[in-house]
Amino acid sequence: MTDKQTRRVLDIKNLKVDFETNTGTVNAVRGVDIHVNAGETVAIVGESGSGKSQTMMAAMGLLASNGRTEGEVVYENGNILGLSIRRLNQIRGKKITMIFQEPMTSLDPLYTIGRQLAEPMVEHGGLTWKQAQAKALDLLKLVNIPEPERKIKAFPYEMSGGQRQRVMIAMALANDPDVLIADEPTTALDVTTQAQILDLLAELQKRLGMAVIFITHDLGIVRKIADRVYVMKTGEVVEQGETRRIFTQPEHAYTRMLLDAEPTGHKPPVPDTAPVLLEAQKVKVEFELENGFLQPKHILRAVDNISFALRKGQTLGIVGESGSGKSTLGRAVLNLLPASGRVVFQGQQISGKDRGAMRALRKDMQLIFQDPFGSLSPRMTVGQIISEGLLVHEPSLTAKDRDARACQALEEVSLDPSMRNRYPHEFSGGQRQRIAIARTMVLKPELVVLDEPTSALDRTIQKQVVELLRDLQKTYGLTYLFISHDLAVVRALSDTVMVMKKGQVVEAGPVEAIFEAPQDAYTKELIGAAMLTQRQMMESA
Template identity: 85%
Template sequence: MSTQSKKPVLAISNLTVDFETATGTVNAVRGVDIHVNAGETVAIVGESGSGKSQAMMAAMGLLASNGHTGGEVIYEDRNILGLPVSKLNAVRGRKITMIFQEPMTSLDPLYTIGRQLAEPLVVHGGLSWKAARAKALDLLKLVNIPEPERKIKSYPYEMSGGQRQRVMIAMALANDPDVLIADEPTTALDVTTQAQILDLLADLQKRLGMSVIFITHDLGIVRRIADRVYVMKTGEVVESGETAAIFTRPAHPYTRMLLDAEPTGHKLPVPDSTPVLLEAQKVKVEFEFDTGFLQPKHILRAVDDISFSLRKGQTLGIVGESGSGKSTLGRAVLNLLPAGGRVVFKGRQISGLDRAAMRVLRKDMQLIFQDPFGSLSPRMTVGQVISEGLLVHEPALTARDRDARACQALEEVALDPAMRNRYPHEFSGGQRQRIAIARTMVLKPELVVLDEPTSALDRTIQKQVVELLRELQKAYGLTYLFISHDLAVVRAIADTVMVMQRGKVVEAGTVDAIFEAPKSDYTRELIGAAMLTQQQMMETA
């Protein structure tokens, strides 16, 4: 971490962002000043809804249509804020690039990964399509995508969340930008891959002299990579300074609260006499991929003969690197994709049931997705999104009853019910995840598969959500299959843990057994990477 020059390569002054909504004007960013010097890494931290992402979206000219901005964004001695799109496009995507928090909103589902990586190299870099494809392959290797020669032909839906995020990083770095704005770029990544990506960004920054603005809620990352820190709260910068000073001598109470936030607690295992709610026997999922004309198809076994049982009220945490098969397993047990083996729910075999037969069970078996923005309709208000399931599963409810249930669900996830008339794009990533949780919980299911439900949330909100999930579990007897790469969250919420690698279970047991006495080298590697971040945080206390 070094500052090569005191002249800002990008200077944001008195930036304001306002959104016009059905309930009035929302002042998302209020008079913010941020700058980054050449070769410097600046971190912007704060809770979900603090305005950190919206400030950078405004600087890039990427606000939603109901957003308005003021102030100045100075790059190369001119204000780029408000430039016509034709002139702005000469800067963004080439000189200033951005890695978005939710990759599925940025990757076109109709084009291969290779095509999408090559396009900016052709448009902004002037390469031929042949040369661009060759460089795209190099970029996939650079960001440690497995089997890059095959993945370059893949579509976004064929990749895990972490792999999609790495593709976005490769795309942003394609034209060697002066400024890289990274909005939670490691959110979807497991701890080992996260460390690789951070090392990669640091290496590229050193080699290219690139400036980085790093938006994150993970203070362990900030401590590791940033030269300076801006702390934002409710649209304003409440504290800024050198990273070491912020972490060792925080001046603002809000900064101290962020540093102290960490999911805590310990869930006791359910008794062995508790009835089994879900049982999986030798579940396997295979995908076929074309390898070329007259070539045999490539078979990928994403889930390889996995068995487990889940008792009522139990929380089984499934951990592993991106691409380990944990999300695919979650969908397989819900019968959302073709799978071999046998799955039994409440004594009834559900594997092989058709869509009509499964419909009556869906209310009791719910899934919370990793990417909330991709699962929330942009054409519906939040209230409509949350109450949509009630129209299907509880049709006798009146419109007033559905609205009341939606308000209750929003309160349960610590959101103001008055927000129900807004649209998903008007919320931060963390707020959208809470909306997704509310949409599921409004149905009061028996089994919930939670696929990275806290990955987009800052630590303070993670802690609240973990406590919320515990309260809901206790109140309604819920059973959770909790998929996550965040070992701190898994340790706080689960009573049993299953560790996956390349589609197989490498270790399983109680939380205490897995975290205190792991048997496999892979489990020890995961825990070691997580403990490194925790140790960095403790060193600043």
């Protein structure tokens, strides 16, 4: 037998994770056994709330203060579960590293990307700051960050979600770890960049001989990269085995359900007689970027002369790579950042209006963020978070009425209303995204800009959320601007599609025309990458 088959580098034995909450004890992980061998890739899959992330957070000693663990986490013949912070820090960041699901919560907004990349190399790798800065630049190039010489001086808020995720991957690889734990590392990435990152991880794994534990809801990725798979449900491993066997001969009904889950169907078209709710004309967004001492400033045109019209009840899907300007465009039409051009909402021009003038319109124009954890206050309960907007926009409601509306909103997104007394850190990434959707929908807006609202969700929940968004749209006549890199979800939800690249629209039209007969080479590349993953899934079935 090979070394890869026999030498375990991380061995989790009978791990249990409980959280003490206001409503009692939550058993998040219930006696899980997981191991990974040297040079091996193990995938942990399951729905939101199945315990995937909490298992590995516990192994790393990163649970919230109300969490407690039992069991063993064996690394180098010693149990690291329960070690002091000082002892753990000698292992974390060097021997065992983790890429987190939500990069914005892991990156310090006050420090440049270069400083944050260099720090672990100085702390754990023994490099000087000058050496660490040089290696940080190499790492940015390695993970395909555009303009790395400029981005190394940037702050996290100046980068797209996908670019921030690539910075986290670079940081995790900085000290050549033995074990890399990747918690949904490609969630924020478009299909082409996702493929590049997966190839990069495979190349680095081969070169460094590191083990990878890959936590994901994307079964297409699992089939491509994993040697073995653990399937988790409600805190337990219900099935495990070699990847090919799991995909071709799944034994558990839950595994079969995961393999069959995929957003499907098409949105009924909106009649041409429907009134235009939102119109954008020649919208441009530019950012002034520092270019070093005594150097001229660099102008980045993030959105370049974009126009479109959106009828009431319609969904416009916007797709493109990370950094293409999708999210910036969404914020520009909501007048959340300075832009030139003209934006008209419900017949009145809103471009150029100040914050006070916009306040009355905010109830009808809502945004669901890409990063739910960063947008949910950790000091407020879920019930308080969801009902907060009602305090501003419907002040006449009583506390009892607000609570009732919060309960209804939670039910609409398939969450138990009794969860409203918990805090955001007690939920999985997918559950937090549904909470963010509930917070928006409780106001019953006219227009919702959805910025990657399903990116953190597994396929089964994505399918439910697609149906939920359709039902809410039909019931309340909602209009969506749907920003996503997930082409299957865009196709299932949209009337029309706009493809963006480097701030410009390269192709736009009805959803079926774009998917069935794309004209632009870039559109063909995006759809081709997505179709390849689908074909791999079908072949494995």
